[in-house]
Amino acid sequence: MAAITDIYSERAQLRRPLAWSLGLHLAFTGFVVFYAVFINGFHGTGWGSGGGGDAMGATLVSAVPLPANPAQTTNVLATESKGLAKPEPAVQEKEPEAIPIPDKDTKTKVKPAPVKSATQRKPEPVPPESNQIPYGEGGPVSKPYSMSAGGATGGFEFPGGGGDFGTRYAWYVHVIQQKVSDNWLKYEVDPRITDAHRVFLIFDVMRDGHPTNVQVEQSSGVPSLDQSAVRALQRIDTFGPLPSDYSGTKISVEWWFDYSKK
């Protein structure tokens, strides 16, 4: 019985603090409304009206006078084979409606082609040769050898902002590709996976050449594929010491693994 009495007495003691709390909340809300309408509303300026403080104003211009590219690539095929690039398709005479915006993110997953219904009777398209990459997806040919050596898979890219290791030591990048490829056991991927997937890993290569900090940067959505890629890196003891005249202590690598059963 004593316990029940205590509970009722506690409930009675809450009335006063609740009243105070309600009153203070109302007062604070009123202050905020008053400040917004009567004080800040008279001399405040909206975003984008410009001229405030030291901020730099940006205005839209019709064109930017960018310098022309001084190095004109001849794009001569480096091998006797037909190569991996297709000729540029004929330019169609058409007024552009808008400035095309290049894709910012190239890491989009490879999606399977939409399945056409059997009722559509269109002429069967001629399949592209297996060793060809559609125009614009194969990268330039006239690069240092290792940038085009893996041409069958798109080769390498060295986008700006990451130093010039890839261009100075292209042969080392080819070594990375060779060893990763040798140690990637595709049979570790779930055999039920038939469509194309791509997983991105990032890792560091230390001065003595051993890989470390292996992480999945972007999953393929197929756990066994992600795992097989990580295992490929774990199997590699070393890529060989970094070039002796390279001053850095390590390089960071972003590497994708394309899986397709075709």
Added chain:
Amino acid sequence: MKRFLYCFLPFILLASGAAQDWVRGGTGLGVERVRLAAADFKPASTDAKNAELLKTFNDVLWNDLDNAGIFDLVSKSFYPLQEPGQPSEVNFPAWSSPPPNSSMLAFGNLGIAAGKVTVQGWLYDVKNQASPQVLGKQYSDNATTDATRVIAHRFADEIIFRLGGGVPGIAETKIYFVSERTGHKEIWMMDYDGANQQQLTRLGSISLSPRISPDGSRLAFSSINKGGWEIMMYSFDLNRMVSFPRFGGMNLSPSWSPDGKIAFSSSRNGYPNIFAIDGSGGNAHRLTNDKGPDVSPTWNRKTASQIAFVSGRTGLPQIYTMESDGTNLQRLTDQGYAVSPNWSPNGQFLTLSWMRKYGPGEPGSNDIYLMDIASKQWVQLTHDSGRNDFPCWSPDGRHIIFQSHRSGSDQIWTMLADGTNVKQLTFKGGNTQPNWSWK
């Protein structure tokens, strides 16, 4: 001063972060081999012996690069007429565009002065004219054919090490084998390419299963003497046989672990079982305990934590694996007649000699197979070429040496680990049971 440092600390950190180089790329369908041109080195002196040593050097270098298995060597008929001997003489477009269309170029010069041969060698990425040099080396030694061969091997190994991803080349490795060309089965050794064959033992009996220690200082083998088959030891430090404990019974097929222990088959307790001892022959302990004969142990060369061996406990010999303490016994082969397992340097594969169809009415052939330990998937490496046995991995894991009867007699052959590029190394007498050095 402190405040100054604090002000600039963010910028210093940013700068160090920007110094981090990023490399982006990917793997998909496979990788092309490096297309390498190896120009003949040019003479740097007019010494009469220069031409002879230069030919030796150029031949050995070419063969080493060709045997490496990681290059697409450009045929010399495609080379420009002007071959460089110095970096200043390299004509980049002539090498990087067709017909040679090479990615890499090895070149240099060789000269003799005061009885010394001096070699300067370079490796250039000829499609990267802005920063072409990958390697630059200079060697000097006595002006002899043997020394010139060693220099060529070393330069080839440097190239293979750089372009092969930090895996040391095998050009300076040795192969130990059994030869009966003197009338007795004795232990012999030779260079990896079959050159410099020389006899090691002269016991006048039968010596088998030579196995070189990981540090290359000792060679264990089994030999028959008055007491029966015993494990014997040859020291390369002393260049003679050294004493080793006798165990009694029949002791065969020693095998070194990467940390210097020895496993072997011994019937000292009745049935042939696998035993392990330390490198000096002490601390013998039994690992298997059954009636079936257990022979031919081989250690996991990467971890030293597992042993594969041959056992006839279920009838025909099959390959089994176990932990190095004898636990966790597993059978790898499921049929036929499987012998001579040898563990790959990366610990991932076993190579073995396997007659998959064995018995009356099943004319199977002894062939070399490769088995992935984890998945038990296998690949046949030799086909329709007589009896093939005793496969052994090279230290770089790219080659396999084996014994084959395809030429009409037992000889030592080598091939790449995918079964291609098969070459015969020995020709004289009968030569069997090859074992490749660890480095």
